[in-house]
Amino acid sequence: MRLEVDNDFTNKSIQKCYMCENIATSQEHVPPKCLFPEQKDTRGIDFRKNLIKIPSCDIHNMSKSDDDEFLMLSLSGIITNNIIGQFHFLTKSNRAIQRKSKDFISKQILKNLKVVDLKISEKQFKPAAIGHPNIERLNSCFEHIAYGLYYHEYNTRFEGEIKIFYGFLEYTDQYFQTLKKFIKKRFDIDDELKLPKKGDNNLVFNYEFQKPDNFGLFSVKLVFYGTTEIFISFKPENVKEPVDLAMMLMKNGIKTIINLDNERFEFN
Numbered sequence: 490m491r492l493e494v495d496n497d498f499t500n501k502s503i504q505k506c507y508m509c510e511n512i513a514t515s516q517e518h519v520p521p522k523c524l525f526p527e528q529k530d531t532r533g534i535d536f537r538k539n540l541i542k543i544p545s546c547d548i549h550n551m552s553k554s555d556d557d558e559f560l561m562l563s564l565s566g567i568i569t570n571n572i573i574g575q576f577h578f579l580t581k582s583n584r585a586i587q588r589k590s591k592d593f594i595s596k597q598i599l600k601n602l603k604v605v606d607l608k609i610s611e612k613q614f615k616p617a618a619i620g621h622p623n624i625e626r627l628n629s630c631f632e633h634i635a636y637g638l639y640y641h642e643y644n645t646r647f648e649g650e651i652k653i654f655y656g657f658l659e660y661t662d663q664y665f666q667t668l669k670k671f672i673k674k675r676f677d678i679d680d681e682l683k684l685p686k687k688g689d690n691n692l693v694f695n696y697e698f699q700k701p702d703n704f705g706l707f708s709v710k711l712v713f714y715g716t717t718e719i720f721i722s723f724k725p726e727n728v729k730e731p732v733d734l735a736m737m738l739m740k741n742g743i744k745t746i747i748n749l750d751n752e753r754f755e756f757n
């Protein structure tokens with residue numbers, strides 16, 4: 490007797506999780522579905538066209554935890570968001586906040602919360618909440634999103650290291666503040682490496698992967714609600730980090746000045 494394994498069958502019916510070796514048991518949305526306005530709020534305008542779904546095991550399905558809602562509340566309330574972000578904050582996010590205890594925002598989303606009048610133009614001020622975001626939890630959310638988008642893009646699981654930079658945060662540490670601006674600039678001027686921008690609900694979310702550079706390193710830029718940017722760099726397992734003199738000087742606290750496209754970045 491000969492036992493034949495139908496490869497085609499196995500490949501199609503058994504999918505592995507986007508984050509680990511486990512067999513997938515469900516599909517997960519990346520980014521989470523709740524970030525996209527529902528038609529009941531938008532009078533029928535569809536902001537949920539072709540949402541991205543990837544296979545996930547039980548452990549890595551974020552929507553089974555309340556991280557989705559945390560992310561929605563963290564991102565939709567950002568003051569510089571486009572009108573869709575502001576609208577989403579006033580509808581779905583606001584309903585979610587109403588269901589929570591009074592101090593939910595100051596405990597879970599923005600610690601040391603203060604309400605200030607923020608100057609948004611020469612004559613205009615707007616009340617805004619400022620505080621310290623829950624970076625650890627944001628990192629966990631964006632790690633899932635990074636792995637998920639990679640899986641969606643390349644149909645395989647990413648193995649290596651990722652680093653996350655929040656373009657929308659003002660870092661109190663000057664070094665991170667400059668590094669953030671530097672990474673953003675480097676991404677924006679590296680046109681040759683950019684792959685086409687993707688995302689069928691552009692006003693809510695879009696992303697742009699870079700092709701790997703000479704070292705095999707690459708990044709992805711995520712944009713939520715038109716303006717809220719997150720940069721994630723990927724270092725695949727088989728890639729050695731290049732010995733970058735400037736980076737070494739910067740990390741060691743030595744004053745380093747880098748000029749990029751006529752802009753001066755001064756570290757330390």
Ligand SMILES: [Zn+2]
Pocket residue numbers: 506507508509510511545546547548549
């Ligand atoms: Zn998993």
